[in-house]
Amino acid sequence: MDFKTGRHFLQIPGPTNVPDRILRAMAKPTIDHRGPEFSRMTREVFEGLKQVVRTTSPVVIYPSSGTGAWEAALVNTLSPGDRVLMVETGHFATLWRGVAVHNGLDVDFVPTDWRRGVDPAIVEAKLSEDRERKIKAVAIVHNETSTGVTSRVAEVRKAIDRASHPALFMVDTISSLASIDYRHDEWGVDVTVGCSQKGLMLPPGLGLNAISAKALTAAKTARLPKSYWDWEPMLSTNKAGFFPYTPPTNLLYGLRESLKMLQEEGLENVFARHDRHGEATRRAVRGWGLELNCLQPEGCSSSLTAVLMPAGHDADAFRKVVLERFNMSLGNGLGKVQGKLFRIGHLGDFNDLMLAGTLSGVEMGLGLAGVPYTKGGVIAALEYLGQK
Ligand SMILES: *Cc1c(COP(=O)(O)O)cnc(C)c1O
Secondary structure, three states: OOOOOOOOEEEOOOOOOOOHHHHHHHOOOOOOOOOHHHHHHHHHHHHHHHHHHOOOOOEEEEEOOHHHHHHHHHHHHOOOOOEEEEEEOOHHHHHHHHHHHHOOOEEEEEEOOOOOOOOHHHHHHHHHHOOOOOEEEEEEEOEEOOOOEEOOHHHHHHHHHHOOOOOEEEEEOOOOOOOOOOOOOOOOOOEEEEEOOOOOOOOOOEEEEEEOHHHHHHHHHOOOOOOOOOHHHHHHHHOOOOOOOOOOHHHHHHHHHHHHHHHHHOHHHHHHHHHHHHHHHHHHHHHOOOEEOOOOHHHEOOOEEEEEOOOOOOHHHHHHHHHHHHOEEEEOOOHHHOOOEEEEEOOOOOOHHHHHHHHHHHHHHHHHOOOOOOOOHHHHHHHHHOOO
C-alpha cells in the first residue's frame, strides 16, 4: 500500500523542514515590488540578515540557489586568470571549484581525504610561498555538507594574517548559517555565501552574499563578466528597499518570518540546540557500532552527521528501505562517496523528539536492510537528550 499517513521526515541536510509559520507567511498575496510595503519589508529583512551573518556590511539577496551565490562571490571580485586557493573538503568544495574554473579562474585545489576540515597550516604555507601575490582569493566551505565536517574559519583567517597575504577570504556558509556559530565581521571574511533552504528553514530559491568593504573595493576593478550577478545595481537599489529585477517576494515573506523565529529563539540557543543534536546523533552512531565519516572530534558538524556503511553494504539500498518503510528521506553519499555513506540532517526547524524519531527510523532501517549493527544507538541518544 502506497498511502502514507503522518508527516514525511525530511532528514536530508537541506532542504530542511519548513515550519508552518513560514509556510503561512509565504502564502500571502504577492505585492507590488516597487511599492512602499515591499520597501519596508526588504529593509527589515536586510537588517535581520546582517544580524544572522554578524556583519554591519551590506548583504545582497538573489533569486537563486546557493550555486548562484557562489558564482556571484567570484565574478564580482576577480578577473580572468586570477588564482584562487581552495581546499577539497568534499563534494561542495569540488562544485565551487567547478564554478571558479568555468569562469576562467586558476584554482589551486588542495586535496584532502574528505574526512577533515581545512588545515590552516596548509593555507598559511601556500600563501607564504606565494611571494608574487598571485593568489587573489582563499575560498573555503565552512560546513562541508557532503562529509559532515566543519572547518575552523577563525583559524584560517589567522593563517592568512600570519602570512600577511592580501587575498580576499570567501566562505560558503550554506549549511552552517543559522545553525553553527559564524561571524562575518569578527572573522574577517570578505564574502560570505549563503542560501535559504538549510538553517534558514526556507524552501530553496534565495542565495546571498555578505560583502566586506575590502570586497567592495575589489569589485571596482574586477573584470570577470557579470550582469545578473552584479553587486552594483543590487546595492544601489537595495538602499531604498528595492531590487534591480523582479524579486522573489513570497520567499522574502518567508525570510522575514524565519528571521523573526531565529530572533525569538536567540542565535546562541539555536547554535546550542544544533550542537546538542549533533552530539546525540554521534552517540547513536557509536552505539550502533558504525563509523563516523568525520575524523576530527572537534570538527564534527552540528548540522548533519555522515555515517560510513560497513564494507559490502550499499548506503542507497539502506536509504531506500528507510524511505519506503518509514517515509523518511536521509541524505545520500555525494560524488565519490556515493553508496559509501549516508547523512542524517539535524538542522533547521528540529527538536528532541524529531531527532528521536529520526534515529529510530535509522536503527530499524539498519535491521531491515541487513546491515550489521549493535542495538542501542537510539537508547544512547535518548539518555543524552534526557539528561537534566
Ligand atoms: C547545499 C549546499 C550548496 C549548494 O546549494 P544549491 O542551493 O544546491 O546550489 C553549496 N554548499 C554547501 C555547503 C551546501 O550545503
